[in-house]
Amino acid sequence: MWDLLQYGDQGYGDELIRGALYTLMLAASSVVVGVLIGLGLASAKLAQTPAIRRTAFGFTAIFRGVPELLIMLVVYFGVGIAINKLVGLIGYESRVEVDKFAAATFALGLVFGAFSSEVFRGAFLAVPKGQIEAGLACGMSRRQIFFRIRMPQMWRFALPGLGNLWLILLKDTSLAAIITYDELAREARTAAENSGESFLLYGAAGVIYLVFTAVSMVATGRLERWADKGVRRA
Amino acid sequence: MLEVIDTYGWRLVDGLWTTIELVAIATVLGFVFAVPLALARVSRNPLFAWPAYAYVFVFRGTPLLIQLFIIYYGSGQITAIQDTWWWPHVREYWGWICGIIGLTLNTAAYTAEIVRGGILGVPHGEVEAARACGMTTPVLYRRIMLPRAFRIAWPAYGNEIVFLIKGSVLVSTITVLDLMGQARSVFSRNLDLNTYVIAGIMYFVMIYAFDKGWRAIEARINRYLGERPDAKRKVVPEPA
Numbered sequence: 001m002w003d004l005l006q007y008g009d010q011g012y013g014d015e016l017i018r019g020a021l022y023t024l025m026l027a028a029s030s031v032v033v034g035v036l037i038g039l040g041l042a043s044a045k046l047a048q049t050p051a052i053r054r055t056a057f058g059f060t061a062i063f064r065g066v067p068e069l070l071i072m073l074v075v076y077f078g079v080g081i082a083i084n085k086l087v088g089l090i091g092y093e094s095r096v097e098v099d100k101f102a103a104a105t106f107a108l109g110l111v112f113g114a115f116s117s118e119v120f121r122g123a124f125l126a127v128p129k130g131q132i133e134a135g136l137a138c139g140m141s142r143r144q145i146f147f148r149i150r151m152p153q154m155w156r157f158a159l160p161g162l163g164n165l166w167l168i169l170l171k172d173t174s175l176a177a178i179i180t181y182d183e184l185a186r187e188a189r190t191a192a193e194n195s196g197e198s199f200l201l202y203g204a205a206g207v208i209y210l211v212f213t214a215v216s217m218v219a220t221g222r223l224e225r226w227a228d229k230g231v232r233r234a
Numbered sequence: 235m236l237e238v239i240d241t242y243g244w245r246l247v248d249g250l251w252t253t254i255e256l257v258a259i260a261t262v263l264g265f266v267f268a269v270p271l272a273l274a275r276v277s278r279n280p281l282f283a284w285p286a287y288a289y290v291f292v293f294r295g296t297p298l299l300i301q302l303f304i305i306y307y308g309s310g311q312i313t314a315i316q317d318t319w320w321w322p323h324v325r326e327y328w329g330w331i332c333g334i335i336g337l338t339l340n341t342a343a344y345t346a347e348i349v350r351g352g353i354l355g356v357p358h359g360e361v362e363a364a365r366a367c368g369m370t371t372p373v374l375y376r377r378i379m380l381p382r383a384f385r386i387a388w389p390a391y392g393n394e395i396v397f398l399i400k401g402s403v404l405v406s407t408i409t410v411l412d413l414m415g416q417a418r419s420v421f422s423r424n425l426d427l428n429t430y431v432i433a434g435i436m437y438f439v440m441i442y443a444f445d446k447g448w449r450a451i452e453a454r455i456n457r458y459l460g461e462r463p464d465a466k467r468k469v470v471p472e473p474a
Contacts, residue, residue, distance in 0.1 A: 061442075065438040070403065070434050077421075077430070078427050078430075171298070185300055197311070198304065198308045198310065198311050202307065203304065205300055206304065209296045209297060210292065210295040213296075
């Protein structure tokens with residue numbers, strides 16, 4: 001039974017490892033998109049115009065209150081349908097299929113962005129006001145204050161929250177299996193269906209996810225300590 | 235959009251009901267399971283603390299999807315189940331049962347951590363006061379620690395239930411026709427994206443209503459603490 005996990009033609013070891021790599025790729029690209037969206041939304045929430053603030057809060061509420069899978073399905077099918085319709089308007093017949101990786105990245109990025117915008121907002125507000133005043137007193141422009149004072153210090157406050165979101169994201173990548181992106185959960189499923197050994201193969205996939213989680217927990221702990229090194233401990 | 239509601243509306247409502255049922259049962263069972271788990275987790279006896287930690291680590295460290303697959307497809311691999319006298323009676327609902335088991339085990343792990351956080355958050359002075367009054371440990375837990383811990387953990391627990399509602403969509407992958415399952419089945423027939431949009435609105439409204447109700451209860455059970463500065467969770471826009 002265990003030889004099913006072998007590397008090579010005999011077992012599913014290589015498929016699982018490839019799936020694991022695809023999972024990591026998806027998680028990594030989603031986190032980049034998510035952080036960008038999150039930063040954008042956080043600045044919108046801190047903007048002076050009420051309309052911008054309200055839009056950003058509404059956006060967050062929607063993407064936090066709707067299941068991730070549903071968002072992924074709408075992005076995956078919706079973008080394709082929209083493109084085909086647009087092309088149809090010009091008079092061409094089209095059968096565009098949206099790239100699964102791109103759709104999954106975008107969907108997970110939207111969700112990560114909605115959650116992380118609250119983390120970033122809190123982190124920006126946590127930077128002491130005195131420092132901003134000090135910056136103004138030194139004659140810095142708003143932009144300089146943002147990039148030299150607020151942004152670098154914000155990360156320290158944001159890290160613990162982002163670490164949690166990363167752990168959630170890592171597990172949410174498994175949803176991409178449902179739009180048939182070949183990540184770990186889907187490879188495990190294919191292998192389990194072919195071999196009939198569900199416990200073994202889903203178990204193996206579970207262990208890989210656990211390893212990812214464990215490594216991430218150690219890494220974020222280190223990162224937080226590194227970010228805090230300039231801070232006096234009480 | 236109206237035609238989707240017209241033709242398939244009842245199916246979505248049917249699915250919504252299944253979702254509510256699943257979440258309600260899994261929340262109650264998960265909570266019953268989580269409290270002893272949390273107590274084991276804060277126990278000084280490693281014989282209790284370690285297995286509880288391992289349980290929480292495994293269920294929080296793997297995707298719910300994988301957990302559901304292991305339970306559903308794994309149980310299909312055990313042929314002994316199909317030979318039992320009760321199998322013909324439950325076979326039709328097997329996906330539903332596996333969904334309940336999966337959601338319960340999963341939410342129990344998260345809830346245990348939340349309850350643990352609540353227990354650790356009980357002010358030390360209150361515990362000392364209870365001890366000084368001569369309370370034994372079981373009485374202390376029943377009268378002081380747990381009621382206090384639940385009030386502290388209430389907001390975080392509400393978040394967990396929201397995550398459970400959102401996570402429950404995954405039971406649609408193991409043949410359960412919850413709201414998501416119905417939406418996917420309808421979409422595979424009409425290929426109308428509005429189906430998903432309507433399902434999304436239904437989930438959103440459900441979660442929104444739950445959140446409102448939960449906060450109202452929070453305000454009530456924490457009333458004795460008086461007006462707290464963060465009680466209204468008002469968003470303070472940053473000064474210019």
